[in-house]
Amino acid sequence: DFRGKNYFMISIAICDDNEITTQEIAKKVEQCCPVETEFSIFHHPKDLLDSMHGKEKAYDIILMDIEFESASGIEAVKQINAWHPDSQIIYITNHVTYFSSVYETSHIFYILKKDIDKYLQIALKKAIRHLKKINQLYLIIHTKQNDIRLPQSKILYLERIMRTTNIYTADGVYQTPERLDSISERLCPWFCLSHRSYLINGRHIINLDRHHAILSNEISIPVSRTCYENVKKTMTPDEYLNHPSRYALVEL
Secondary structure, three states: OOOOOOOOEEEEEEEOOOHHHHHHHHHHHHHHOOOEEEEEEEOOHHHHHHHHOOOOOOOOEEEEOOEEOOEEHHHHHHHHHHHOOOOEEEEEEOOOOOOOHHHHOOOOEEEEHHHHHHHHHHHHHHHHHHHHHHHOOEEEEEOOOOEEEEEHHHEEEEEEEOOEEEEEEOOOEEEEOOOHHHHHOOOOOOEEEEEOOEEEEHHHEEEEOOOEEEEOOOOEEEOOOOOHHHHHHHHOOHHHHHOHHHHOOOOO
16 A cells, blocks of 8 residues: 555546546546545547646546547647657557557557456556656746745755745745645655755755855855765765665655
């Protein structure tokens, strides 16, 4: 049972032109998916694409039929791949004739509907593993308006002021009420505290002394005496490079 591990909720879209089939698939997903899920159901690829167009947040996993009246699930996935390449595609179809055609798209599983009980959980676990690996490269923060996914490589530092954490990136500043110690659990190992109120990305340090770290944007961040040695290590994260498995995500 993987529900007891790090909490992880995913959004799933099901696209099939048969209403009964979509309900059956949703029920099977609820029974065998190892993490919490929220569903959106569509009966035509156009409706699914309309729901995704121009939106930053996509569905984590999409269960896609292939044959529709006046539409192709494969063509829809080509568009989804272009808009949201991190969405994990699982084809679920009655037809074996598309085994070659689906390789024109990025997808992770092809299930014949007659075999859904055998392969659905395997496909979902594979999709979740991919999502967790992708999310390791990002920091997802909760703001008053929505959830935002930030590339960790672009985060310069985080500063806690009163009850707000400011996250300074190469592209701007983001705010969240979440505390530094909570956020740090989801960050790569080259982030560390430089001071009680600062969390710093060691890969952006260009100069360091015992009192300050100068970042790539030329901002000076205070370094406390107790944090100095740890900050220095993050500038050359040999521990991570030599032992990456220690920081890898737990496989399902």
